[in-house]
Amino acid sequence: MSESQLTQAFVTALGISAEQVTDELTYNEIDAWDSTAHMILIAELEDTFDIMLDTDDIIDMSSVAKAKQILHKYQVNPE
Amino acid sequence: MFFNELGGFGSSDALVSTRYSEALEQTVVDYATLNQKAESLAYRLTQTFSQPSRTAEQRCLVAIKMHNTVESVVDYLAALKANMPALLINPELSDPYCEALYTHYVPNAVIEQNHVRVTHDTSSPIHPDVALLLPTSGSTGAPKHVVLSYANLQANAESICEYLPIQASDRALSTLPLFYSYGLSVINTHLYAGAAIVFSPYTVVEREFWQVLDAAKISSMAGVPHTYDMLLKLRFTRRDMPHLRYLTQAGGKLNEEAVSHLAAFAAQHHKQFYVMYGQTEATARMSYADHNTLMNKPGTIGRAIPGGTLSIDEGELCYRGPNVMMGYADSRRALSRFEPIDWLKTGDLATVDEEGDFFITGRRKRFIKVFGYRIDLDHMESVLSAHGYTAYCVGDDSQLCVVLATKERSSQDETVIGKDVVAVLKKTTGLHPKAIRVKPVSELPLTASGKKDYAAAMRWFD
Missing domain, CATH: 3.30.300.30 (ANL, C-terminal domain)
Structure with a gap:
């Protein structure tokens, strides 16, 4: 997993700038990350990394840091 | 009218607000208490505007910022009990949009979560049947509103309770906005049946949503196509949901694959699934189909609700029934007189099969x-x-x-x-x-x- 790919998925799904994508960014903290954007984010991540996320992982992906953690489970490793 | 008979359900749970952190935290308002809260706010409103001294046609109007909370339901019931027409507003509407609405409807007070801000006490001619004004578009603050009568609300609640398996022991999750006719109809029908409505601040993508669903023993949920798209993406039909008895879908066409999946899920797990068709112009509901029908015909909207009639006129779906609105309004002045609507033209194009099930084929309006x-x-x-x-x-x-x-x-x-x-x-x-x-x-x-x-x-x- 390249950091830039992950960042790009957040940028596209939430419609925010790359600088805003920090580990601390959490669901519902900004207006742009609502439930609709969350589902778009999930689709982006699944497309980008060619994976299929489990229900629990979709629900647990409540911050950028969490997203990184979860993606590691899918053997999506940093390049 | 259902809003005057709440006290009869006594100590049964009426409204439940929930949170979840480690365990379920819930605040329960029973029917007797709800009735009391609504009556005391209604009394305050009547006192403020000295309604009884006015003639039946001279009425005051209130605007309610309608949140998905216990307090907003109390505001709504108080307005109904006080016989004051209520304009329901999306609480997320920005101030300039709200102000624009106020210039059109000149509300006597703006109510938000039990707080009453009185603006003036001048009454104006408003038809005695007018109960509620619902937005045709909740997000843009357009002045055009659907005007519903007390009889409309009562008729639609009664009819829905005839075909949906709502029981007094039910706990329905309120997931839709309450200024939206579908969301509001969940409230009206459950209050009519003496059942409980549960509020939660979470969306389906949060873990707490599912914890509340289980811990609060939610027995039914209502959703629009977007809700089910998300639920299916979350593969929720694989979950064990022992308390869930039935699901309803309305507010637009859900794709047939999803309908088939949900109908099969219901059949396999001894649950029920309903697709319903409606519009704010008909208070909420006009037709319904249960999962047995949907298994064979996932594209259908079913048949007219009890007390209503559907027909097709030059390709357009038309509806007649006691839940058809009084009319539209775009200002306070437009609330004094209404031409009765015999058949409501839905703007949707439809066909009907030999068994009497209707299918939407397109829209006349864009x-x-x-x-x-x-x-x-x-x-x-x-x-x-x-x-x-x-x-x-x-x-x-x-x-x-x-x-x-x-x-x-x-x-x-x-x-x-x-x-x-x-x-x-x-x-x-x-x-x-x-x-x-x-x-x-x-x-x-x-x-x-x-x-x-x-x-x-x-x-x-x-």
Whole structure:
């Protein structure tokens, strides 16, 4: 997993700038990350990394840091 | 009327607000208490505006910022009990939009979560049957509202309770906005049946949502297509949900694959699933289909609800019943007189099969529904025009597409303009930018007869 790919998925799904994508960014903290954007984010991540996320992982992906953690489970490793 | 009979359910749970951190935290308001709270607020309102001294046709009107909370339900019931017409407002509507609404309807008070802000005490001629004004578009603050009577609310609640398996022991999760007719109908029907309504601050993508679902023993949920798209993406039908008895879907057409999946899920797990069709213009519901029907006909909207009649007139679906609105209004002055509506023209095109099940085949009006937002395409064109853009708005239920006339502008300008158009539409509709596509063209397509060629416009996005 390249950091830039992950960042790009957040940028596209939430419609925010790359600088805003920090580990601390959490669901519902900004207006742009609502439930609709969350589902778009999930689709982006699944497309980008060619994976299929489990229900629990979709629900647990409540911050950028969490997203990184979860993606590691899918053997999506940093390049 | 259901709102005057709440006290009869005594100590049964009426409204439950929940939170979840490690365990379920819930605050329960029983029917006796709810009735008391609503009556005391109603009394305050009547005292403030000295209603009884006025004639039946001289009435005061209140605006309610309708949150998905116990307090907002109390506000709503108080207005009904006080015999004051209530304009329900999306609480997320920005201040300028609210102010614009107030200039049209001049409310005597604005109520939000039990706080009453009195603005003036001048009454005006308002038809004695007027109970409620619901927005036709909750997100744009357009002045046009659907006007419903007390009898409309009662009739639709009674009818829905005849076909949905609502029991006094039920605990329904309130997931939809309450200024929206479908969300409000969940409240009305459960209060009519003496059942409980549960409020939770969570969305389906949060773990706490599912914890509340289990711990609060939720027995039914209502959703629009977007809700079910998310639920199915979360593969929720694989979950064990022992307390869940039935699900309802309305507010637009859910794709047939999803309907089939949900109908099969219901059949396999001894649950029930209903697809319903309706409009705010008919208070909420006009037709329904249960999962047994949907297994064979996933595209159907079923048959008319008890007490109503559906028919097709020159291809257009029409409805008659006691839940058909009094009419539309766009200002306070327009609330004094109404021409009775015999048949409601839905604006939807439909067919009916030999068994009497109806199918929506298209729309007469140009509307799309994306992520649960109802978008009037003609209105979007006039919004863009107000921003100096000449454009056609087209689309389907997954995207809003804009064909933009950009004469003699460089391609670099086009990107900037495209972004601005997306920003304008995002602000107006609340729609996610990914669902808005802009195609700059040098000339907008016209049909042979010189009309806007929307079919050609749509082909740009294939």
